[in-house]
Amino acid sequence: MSTQDPKSLIRIARNSGEHTEVEPLDLGARVRELRKAREWTLEQAASQAGLARSTLSKIENGQMSPTYDALKKLATGLEISVPQLFTPPQRDQVIGRMAITRLGDGTAHATTTYEHELLAETLTKKQMLPYRARVRARSMEEFDGWVRHDGEEFMYVLTGVVKLYTEFYEPVEMRRGDSAYYDGSMGHNVISVSDEDATILWVTSLA
Secondary structure (H helix, E strand, C coil), rough: CCCCCCHHHHHHHHHEEEEEEEECCCHHHHHHHHHHHHHCCCHHHHHHHCCCCCHHHHCCCCCCCCCHHHHHHHHHHCCCHHHCCCCCCCCCCCCCCCCCCCCCCCEEEEEEEEEECCCCCCCCCCCEEECCCEECCHHHHHCCCEEEECCCCEEEECCCCEEECCCCCCCCCCCCCEEEECCCCCCCCCCECCCCCEEEEEEECCC
């Protein structure tokens, strides 16, 4: 595997999900679904949004196209943002997913620079890719250029001391408990500077 393995890990995670076709959004059905998820009656939801019950009923039944002002009231009443009104739920969405990965049970992906352990592998279609890494690299010369990938990344030092190199910032030495959040498209590499190999937690966004 290439030393630019975070990209490979992200590819593995993305390929594990199934492709889903996006269907046209039925705004009325979406509003009704959001209301019922809160176990609100038409009267309760209309009151929360500051709309007439008849108006909300017509919106849910597709008999009325709401104005932007009505959309803002609906979003406020449902305690969501206006864009969320137009975000259809996944057809196979499951509420309350959880995955436990015991210490040492994650799948290992070793390279010359890092030794990764993938976490929460049993969950498909994740929005984040979490993995623990042992940092073997001791100098920038061990890398074949910068690591770059889509999404954002969060790094947390678990043990030891590392030095985080990035394309646009000065190198930063980080110890246990220190963390960094950065754009994955910005070149970045991490090396261990403590006597023992440092370990870090990485979480990369997949969306």
